Amino acid sequence: MKKPSLVHSFRVAFRGIFYVLRRERNFQIHSFALVVNGGLIYYFPMSTMEIGVILFCCGLVLALELMNTSIEAICDYIHPNFDAKIGVIKDMSAGAVLLATLFSIVIGVLIYLPYINDVF
Numbered sequence: 001m002k003k004p005s006l007v008h009s010f011r012v013a014f015r016g017i018f019y020v021l022r023r024e025r026n027f028q029i030h031s032f033a034l035v036v037n038g039g040l041i042y043y044f045p046m047s048t049m050e051i052g053v054i055l056f057c058c059g060l061v062l063a064l065e066l067m068n069t070s071i072e073a074i075c076d077y078i079h080p081n082f083d084a085k086i087g088v089i090k091d092m093s094a095g096a097v098l099l100a101t102l103f104s105i106v107i108g109v110l111i112y113l114p115y116i117n118d119v120f
Contacts, residue, residue, distance in 0.1 A: 057104035
């Protein structure tokens with residue numbers, strides 16, 4: 001089997017991202033949060049380290065949301081009817097996104113609070 005080109009690999013990866021972006025509300029919310037953070041990064045005179053931490057947190061949450069969506073899709077495909085064990089798997093996957101989101105919010109507050117206090 002011929003190895004796919006790098007361009008093809010990027011194309012299918014972006015296709016997957018845009019598929020989820022069009023269909024998953026939580027991914028849309030997290031993407032909006034990335035845009036808001038981009039605006040805040042532009043507005044406040046942040047250090048490179050602070051910008052890196054904010055972007056890492058946003059990327060982590062979005063990547064975990066993609067993984068969560070993938071895990072849920074696989075579970076639904078394998079077992080379309082309700083199953084308690086499948087439910088636990090889906091709950092754990094959603095829990096990973098929730099933990100990353102909550103810690104990202106805490107990190108965001110710690111980074112942005114001094115800048116917001118300076119404005120007010």
